[in-house]
Each structure stands twice: as C-alpha cells, then as structure tokens.
Amino acid sequence: MNGSTAPVEADPLSKGTSRLSSRGDVTAFLMELCAEIGADNYMLVAVVHEQDSNDARILCSNWIFDAIELAGKPLIATLAQGSLTAAPGTRPQPLVTDGAPDTDGLVTGEEARLLAVLGHAEVYSLRLDVGRQRLFCLFSSGKAGSIDPIGVMRAQLKCCYALSLAPQLLAQASMRDPLSDRERECLFWVSEGKTTDEVAVILGVSSNTVNSYITHAIQKFSAANRAMAIATAIRSGII
Amino acid sequence: MTHALASHADIREAAAGLFSQDRNPFGAFSIGSQTHRVATIPDAVRLCRWIAMDINATGFGLFFASPSAERDRLVACFDSDYPSVSVATKFMSGAGGEDMVRHTRISTQPRWWSDDGVPGSDAAFRTLAWVDRTASLVPGTTGIAFPVHADRGQCGLAVFFGPHIALQQDQLYEIHARCFTLFAGVALIRPGDAGRSRAISRRELECLKLTANGYTSEAIAKLLKLSVHTANQYLTQCAQKLNAVSRTQAVAKALRLGLIE
Numbered sequence: 001m002n003g004s005t006a007p008v009e010a011d012p013l014s015k016g017t018s019r020l021s022s023r024g025d026v027t028a029f030l031m032e033l034c035a036e037i038g039a040d041n042y043m044l045v046a047v048v049h050e051q052d053s054n055d056a057r058i059l060c061s062n063w064i065f066d067a068i069e070l071a072g073k074p075l076i077a078t079l080a081q082g083s084l085t086a087a088p089g090t091r092p093q094p095l096v097t098d099g100a101p102d103t104d105g106l107v108t109g110e111e112a113r114l115l116a117v118l119g120h121a122e123v124y125s126l127r128l129d130v131g132r133q134r135l136f137c138l139f140s141s142g143k144a145g146s147i148d149p150i151g152v153m154r155a156q157l158k159c160c161y162a163l164s165l166a167p168q169l170l171a172q173a174s175m176r177d178p179l180s181d182r183e184r185e186c187l188f189w190v191s192e193g194k195t196t197d198e199v200a201v202i203l204g205v206s207s208n209t210v211n212s213y214i215t216h217a218i219q220k221f222s223a224a225n226r227a228m229a230i231a232t233a234i235r236s237g238i239i
Numbered sequence: 240m241t242h243a244l245a246s247h248a249d250i251r252e253a254a255a256g257l258f259s260q261d262r263n264p265f266g267a268f269s270i271g272s273q274t275h276r277v278a279t280i281p282d283a284v285r286l287c288r289w290i291a292m293d294i295n296a297t298g299f300g301l302f303f304a305s306p307s308a309e310r311d312r313l314v315a316c317f318d319s320d321y322p323s324v325s326v327a328t329k330f331m332s333g334a335g336g337e338d339m340v341r342h343t344r345i346s347t348q349p350r351w352w353s354d355d356g357v358p359g360s361d362a363a364f365r366t367l368a369w370v371d372r373t374a375s376l377v378p379g380t381t382g383i384a385f386p387v388h389a390d391r392g393q394c395g396l397a398v399f400f401g402p403h404i405a406l407q408q409d410q411l412y413e414i415h416a417r418c419f420t421l422f423a424g425v426a427l428i429r430p431g432d433a434g435r436s437r438a439i440s441r442r443e444l445e446c447l448k449l450t451a452n453g454y455t456s457e458a459i460a461k462l463l464k465l466s467v468h469t470a471n472q473y474l475t476q477c478a479q480k481l482n483a484v485s486r487t488q489a490v491a492k493a494l495r496l497g498l499i500e
Contacts (some may be wrong), residue, residue, distance in 0.1 A: 087390065087419065087423065088388075088415075088416060088419040089416045089417065089418070089419025089420035089421075089422075089423060090419075090420065090423075129347055129388035129419075130345075130346065130347055131343065131344050131345035131346050131347060131386070131388075131394070132344050132345070132388070132392055132394060133345075134388075134392075153412065153413075153416060154409075154412040156416075157347075157411075157412040157415050157416060158369070158412070160347040161347060161348050161369040162369075163347075164345070164346035164347050164348045165348075167345075190487055190488075191487065191488060191490075191491035192488060192491070193483055193484040193485050193487070193488030193491075195485075223453055224453030224454075224455075225453055225455070226487050227450050227451060227453070227486065227487050227490045228450075228451065228452060228453030230451075230487055230490060230491050231451035231452070231453075231490055231491075231494060234392070234491060234494045234495065235392075235494065235500075237392050
C-alpha cells in the first residue's frame, strides 16, 4: 500500500487490478482502513431511491447483527445520506452521539442514545464517488474523538480507488442499467424536452415505437409515469 | 511606523484566526467549500494553478465528461492558457479523450501517461499505489488525470502535465481531494444559472420534487392541500424558470442542476 517505498514494478498496468475481486477482499481492505484511522466499525451502504423514502442497501459491514436490526434501515439511510455526509474534497464532520442531547438535528436524541449504546459514539459518514456510482461509507468508534479526521479524508479517497476495482460489489449496489440502448436513447431525448413525435424523427422510428420504448422503460423502473422514470434514470446515472 | 507594525500584527492575527478556524486537515492549504468558494471561472483557474504548482506541473486543464452516453468527449472548461485554449486541450477534447471519459464514468482511480521521451519524467508515477498507466492523453507529454465527480452526478477530469511532476503517495490523496473541491465549485457555475433571472420558490420546487417521485398534479394538490390548478401553475412556472419546454424536462434539468434530489 505504501507506494513510496514499494519497488518499481516492471509493468504498472498489471498493478493491483484484481485485488478486490471478492467480497472478502473488500472486507479485509475496510478492516485495514479502520485500523489505520482508529475506527472500530465500518459499513458500506448504497442508498436506493424509492418513492417517498430512501432505502439503505448494506453491502458489507462489521456492525453486529443486532445493532443493524435495532438501528433500522431508515436510520442507516439517514446517517449515510445526511447533512453531515462529506463529499470527497470536503472536510468530514463526525456525528457525535455520546453525551450530546440533541445532535445537530440529523438524528433524534433517542436515536443518538441508541447509537451510543450500540457502540457508535462517533460516526463519520463519507460519500464515495466510484465513477458515476455513489456509495456511502460509515466509520464509527465506541469512543468519541478516537478517529483521526485527516486519516478519514485519505481513507475516503482510498475507498473510492479500491471500489473502482470491485465491479462485482458495485453491480450488487446499483440498480443495474436495465434499459436497452433504444429505451435509454428515448428516455434521454424526452428528458431533453423532446416530444414523442420529435424523438421519433430523431431516432428515425415511428411514434408508436417511441411510446412503446418509453412504456417499457417505465415498467422496468416500476415508475408511475414518464417524469418518474426519467428522475429514476438520472438519479442512478443512467442518462 | 508603529501604525504599520500594528497593522502587520493585525493581519497576522487575522490570518492565524482564519487558519485555526477553518484549517485544512491536510496541513498548509485550506480546502473545502467554506474557505475557497469558487464563484467564477478565474477563481477556479487560480485554484487549479495552485494545485499544479504543488505538484510541479507546467500545464493543466479541467474538463467535463459529456453527459450524453452517445458521445464520449471531454468538454473543456478551462486550461493553463485561460482565457485562450491550449493545443493540449484541443487534443484532449478530440478523440484522444474518449478512453478517459469512459474511465471517468466507471472509476475514480487517477491515470498517468508518459510520452515525452525524457528519461525519468515518469518516475513520480511508477511507484504510486492506486494509480495506473494509460495511453497518452497529450502527445509528447507526461502527466496525470484525476477523475472528479460533483453533487448531481456530473463527471469531470482534472489534468496536469509537465516534464518534472513530483507527487508522493500521501500527497496523491490531498491533490485528488482538492481536485474534487475545485470541480464541485465549477459544476455549480453553470451558464444556465446566469440566465435564470427569477428564483424558483420553495413551493414550486416541492411540486417539482413530487413530480419526480411520480406524483400527478392531482396527487400533489391533495398532498399539499392546493387546488389542481395551483399545482399545475407551480409546475408551469418551474418549467418556465428553468427554460424547459415540458415538466418532464423541468424535472430532468432540476435534478441535473441539483435543485432537487
């Protein structure tokens, strides 16, 4: 990992491109990072937009099972995508649940106490940009102040790099692009404000065909209508 | 004389105050939106030049990856010759940038290239972890490209090149983090913003967000206790203010601009 002392490799193209091929590799990597920054727990989360609510999909974590059950998915989604979540390049701020009566308005006092009891006195939430895909990583420790904030910023970019090498894990995280090329094209042009007839001219097919492509796209996203299908496609980076 | 001294002390104190208050955890440089808000392109160019100086690069450029999946092109935002455009940028905006656009969409790993034939010019990159080699982005140069991403899923690329680039492993994360900060600022400066004279009200955005979540005007009216006519009017105003021809396009534009999540 420490490149400055590593020997010069003959062919850097081969360097590390398969290092995170399995879930176990990702787990080992995150454990290593925890040790490096002074955290006890990690959790890698994908947030999936649903109508009205966000659902957290936990990709891997070393939280005890009961803690996940007790905290619940909505709280985890809030932690992952809350106001304290740091994008790469911004300074991460921890959520301190221990002793703070009403923490920052992100979680309720009750939720904060629960997290503190479960051993998450301090929680850093990081946004990970892996190409267009977006994941969230929570690093937490049982004692507030034990995580090194500078280390967290480095860890954030290391996570982005490492997950770029873990396409299998990413595939589970995202809604895979379910659209055919034609459906995607139609949706893109509709999102650009084109009418069905205009899209038909652009793509050189009939209006009925365009409508059927769009209907299929709506069904694949289980969306209610065109606007929602387009919103879903933009949110998941498909168009 | 005493006055001058006092003012020096004042300045130093003020500067110390600034730094301790909003100190960059990485050390000497303040990053983060609070301290270096990029409000204009010249601001961004200055910020980018500082990054270039820190790694001893002679040329730099910031690009957007074209949003449409149909064209894999780098769209130049500015480069080291700002306000004019360097030859290197013309190369990257052409077919030379296609591979990197595709890379940027699926990965955040930096990529370096070396094509200047100067022995040892790539020494800084060969030992770096997480960074792989790619085909030359600018013929006859050695450099590194950092994929960057902004809030609403915009992808971009910050590129630095020169024959004597120096980059340590620990510095890599800091530099990349600063590229993210830079791009996040630039992504907020949109040509569309300047033309958007009238601000969109909270109520209008609320309606637009519900539309994005699949609600019909009738459902929105019921939920927000409005008449259907009012809900429709809000949506029409949204579309007008966003310069969109339909409410579907208004939803798409608002999502891409980050007005709604």
